[in-house]
Structures are given as structure tokens and as C-alpha cells.
């Protein structure tokens with residue numbers, strides 16, 4: 053079971069949270085001018101790296117808020133959690 | 149390769165079982181092959197076997213980063229069935245089921261396929277409607293599946309508690325041709341068969357790069373045992389598919405999650421079939437060794453660690469204890485995880501890629517063991533002919549762009 057640091061409430065056990073997939077995926081700004089390839093990218097293609105992954109979590113059974121995290125998928129170790137709207141913490145080997 | 153027969157077993161028995169030879173070679177990599185398969189699980193080894201056997205491609209190799217069958221093939225709960233919803237899926241999974249039925253004879257290796265029946269429980273009105281829709285769709289597609297009343301379900305599986313529980317059993321869908329097989333034997337049987345046709349099986353050989361020529365086509369793969377030149381690469385690497393395909397610049401619509409299972413201490417034969425419940429999420433069968441084999445769900449997050457949280461198998465055990473009160477005092481022996489490659493529509497991707505000479509077979513997620521022979525058979529065809537077999541033609545990478553999804557989320561809702 054993971055121990056996850058909610059940026060609002062502190063460290064809590066994993067069952068209090070819901071995983072929200074890859075972070076920072078933006079919906080195309082101009083839906084009508086967006087190509088099939090760009091829609092495919094937005095709807096279906098996720099990073100899925102073996103290594104650092106920027107991802108969303110929601111502290112459902114706590115403060116209820118969404119936040120982001122950087123986790124190493126090869127070890128499941130969290131390197132950072134940060135609030136929505138904050139920039140991705142720059143770590144070596146991490147996503148830009 | 150000396151074939152197994154009653155006579156060879158008797159002779160070896162009289163000789164104290166000391167005369168057995170390794171069942172496949174451990175060669176050094178050649179500098180070049182006509183094709184290489186990445187991933188020594190059942191899908192990769194089977195692909196090599198059918199490439200050699202049916203398409204005459206024998207100067208080929210299977211590259212496995214660890215030991216063969218050490219991935220999901222050796223970690224799965226071996227449930228085999230073909231009662232998926234859509235015609236495309238029914239064709240693919242039933243192709244596999246028909247090959248399972250003759251696989252031990254085909255390979256001269258006992259894969260212990262046992263058609264003991266797979267029963268999927270319904271606990272709510274919604275469950276019952278979905279299950280009945282599957283029964284009708286399957287029968288229209290020529291795939292056996294039948295609806296049972298609770299009493300009939302209990303008669304088929306006497307340990308089942310149908311009444312006195314939080315979610316009573318209100319019916320079940322039964323595929324009698326479904327069942328289980330011995331996971332290791334599938335990897336070993338295909339390895340032995342492929343090897344005897346000349347295929348090199350290279351273990352401890354991790355692919356670290358894919359090299360493309362100036363024309364953009366596959367030229368070679370880099371491995372921990374050196375560079376290997378080849379014009380054709382077939383990737384069957386389950387949870388690691390995204391990582392390997394990224395080496396050639398191909399992005400896949402996959403996410404890799406841990407999926408866990410566990411086995412109990414071995415007991416005498418007590419459990420006649422396979423039982424699955426999507427709603428309270430658990431599934432169970434008994435291995436020929438006597439262990440109860442229990443499947444849990446996926447963990448919530450993507451990972452490559454091959455392990456997950458204990459609350460996931462605990463949850464599955466709670467459901468098992470409700471459904472089968474007689475197992476409440478059984479001790480669990482081992483728990484493990486594998487990394488499964490989940491696609492957006494819960495259907496596999498088997499076919500060509502934007503890179504000439506590069507083929508992919510992935511997205512089997514939580515349920516690809518059952519498809520092993522069929523998947524390998526059509527993937528070998530695709531690599532040999534550079535075009536899909538009619539059965540895997542709908543399972544393209546482009547279906548996500550084109551909106552031709554084959555949405556099996558309901559059929560695959562319980563991880564199996």
C-alpha cells in the first residue's frame with residue numbers, strides 16, 4: 053500500500069485516494085480544428101514510462117482535492133507532490 | 149528431440165529419471181536473423197513456433213530479458229474462455245480455444261488443458277442483463293455459453309453459497325468449453341517445439357534499442373548480448389510493450405498496471421470448475437497440485453514493479469470467503485503481481501505499425517493467457533506475410549484514430 057503525501061493534508065494511506073492518470077493532459081483548445089491524430093493523442097495516448105511519471109491523484113476520502121505527483125514507476129517511490137496549477141518540479145530524468 | 153510417449157516415460161522411469169536431456173538448446177546469439185521476436189512469454193514463443201512450422205521461417209530468434217515464461221505467462225491464473233461480446237472478439241478468442249483443444253497433441257507436450265467450465269456469476273439485475281446479452285451474442289456467433297438459475301449454478305459448483313450473502317447469486321453464465329491450462333507448460337511446450345524446428349531461444353537477452361535504416365525500416369536490435377541485424381521484429385512484451393515500442397518511436401495507447409493473484413495451501417480436490425464474479429470481484433479455481441488459485445484486481449496506478457498493495461488481494465479474499473464459506477480457514481501460501489498492458493477498449497492490438505518491419509502484439513491486459521495459441525498463430529501470419537490474418541485484421545493500432553473500437557470492457561471487467 054502506498055503512503056501518499058497530499059499537499060493539503062499530509063501523508064495518508066493509499067485507500068483514501070483515487071488515481072487520476074497522467075497529469076497535464078490538456079483538451080484541444082479548438083475542437084473543430086483538431087485533426088484525428090491530435091484527438092487520438094488527447095483521448096488515448098498516455099505516457100506510460102518506466103521511470104518518472106507526472107500523475108493526478110484525488111484525496112477523495114480526505115480534503116476531496118485533486119493534486120499532482122511525480123512518482124517513479126520502476127520503484128513506486130514518490131519524488132514530489134504538488135498542487136494543481138503549480139509547475140512540474142524539475143528533477144533529473146523527469147518530464148519537462 | 150525425442151518425442152514423449154508412454155514408452156519413453158517407461159524407459160526413463162526404469163533408468164531412475166536420470167536420462168532426460170534439456171528440452172531446448174541455449175545457443176549464443178547469431179549476428180543476424182530473418183526475424184526476431186521480443187518477449188519469451190507464451191505469445192512470443194508461440195509466434196516463433198508457428199513462424200517456423202507454418203511459414204518456413206526457421207532462421208529466427210526469441211529474445212527474452214529474463215527467463216522464458218517468467219513474465220505474465222508464469223504469473224497468471226490460467227483462465228481460458230471465449231465468451232466475449234463482439235463478433236471480432238469471439239472469432240479471435242474462439243480461434244484460440246479451438247487450438248487449445250488440440251495443443252498437447254500438436255506440441256507433444258502436456259499443456260494440461262482442462263475444459264472444466266467457466267461460470268460467471270450475476271448478483272444484480274444489471275449483471276443478469278449483461279450476462280444474458282453475452283449468452284445471446286455468443287450463441288449467435290457460434291460460441292457456447294448458457295444461462296443458469298441459482299440452483300443450477302449451485303449444482304454445477306456445490307461449494308458455492310448462493311443465498312446467505314450480501315450479494316446473493318441470482319444466476320450465472322456458463323461456458324462449458326472454458327477451463328484452465330498449465331501456464332509453464334505452455335511456454336515450455338512452445339519453446340521445445342520452436343527449438344526443434346531451429347528457432348534460437350535467447351534468455352537473459354534484453355532488447356535495449358531498435359535501429360531503423362535510412363528508409364525508416366527496421367534494421368537491427370541492440371541487446372544486452374550484442375547487436376542483432378534483422379529486417380523483421382515482432383514485439384510480444386505484455387506490460388513492457390510501451391517501453392520497447394518507444395525505442396522505435398511508436399507510441400501505444402496502453403497503460404501498464406500491476407495485477408495480483410494468490411494461491412492457498414494445497415488441499416484435496418474440492419473445486420470442480422472456474423468461478424468468476426465481476427461485481428464482487430474475485431475469481432477462483434483449483435490447480436492440479438491442489439492449490440486454490442485466486443485472482444484479485446489491478447492496483448489503481450500504473451507501475452512496472454511487479455507487485456502491488458495488500459489491500460487488493462485482501463479484498464478478493466473477502467469476496468471468496470462470502471461465496472465459498474468452506475474456504476474461510478484456508479491459509480494463503482503465496483501472493484504476487486504481474487504488469488499488464490491495458491488498452492482503452494480492453495481489446496488487444498495485433499498487427500503492423502507505422503515502422504516497416506516492426507509488428508506488435510500487445511494490449512492483452514488482464515486476460516491474454518486464454519488467447520495464447522490464437523494470438524501467436526495470427527501474429528506469425530502477420531509477420532510472415534506482412535499483412536494481417538482476417539481474424540486479427542480488426543485489431544489494428546489505427547482503430548483508435550478511426551473510432552473502430554472493439555469495446556470489451558464488460559467482458560473483461562474482472563481481471564482474468
Ligand SMILES: Cc1cc2nc3c(=O)[nH]c(=O)nc-3n(C[C@H](O)[C@H](O)[C@H](O)COP(=O)(O)OP(=O)(O)OC[C@H]3O[C@@H](n4cnc5c(N)ncnc54)[C@H](O)[C@@H]3O)c2cc1C
Nearest residue numbers: 187189191213219220221224225227355486516517518564
Ligand atoms: C496476476 C495475473 C493473472 C492473470 N490471469 C489471467 C487469466 O486467468 N486468464 C487470462 O487469459 N489471462 C490472465 N492474465 C493475463 C495474461 O497473463 C497475459 O495477458 C498473457 O500471459 C500475456 O502473455 P505474453 O506472452 O504476451 O506476456 P509475458 O508472459 O509477460 O511475456 C512477455 C515477456 O517479455 C519480456 N520482456 C519485457 N521487456 C523485454 C525486453 N526489453 N527485452 C526482451 N524481453 C523483454 C518479459 O520478461 C516477458 O517474459 C493474468 C495476468 C496476471 C499478471
Ligand SMILES: [Zn+2]
Nearest residue numbers: 058061111115
Ligand atoms: Zn487532502
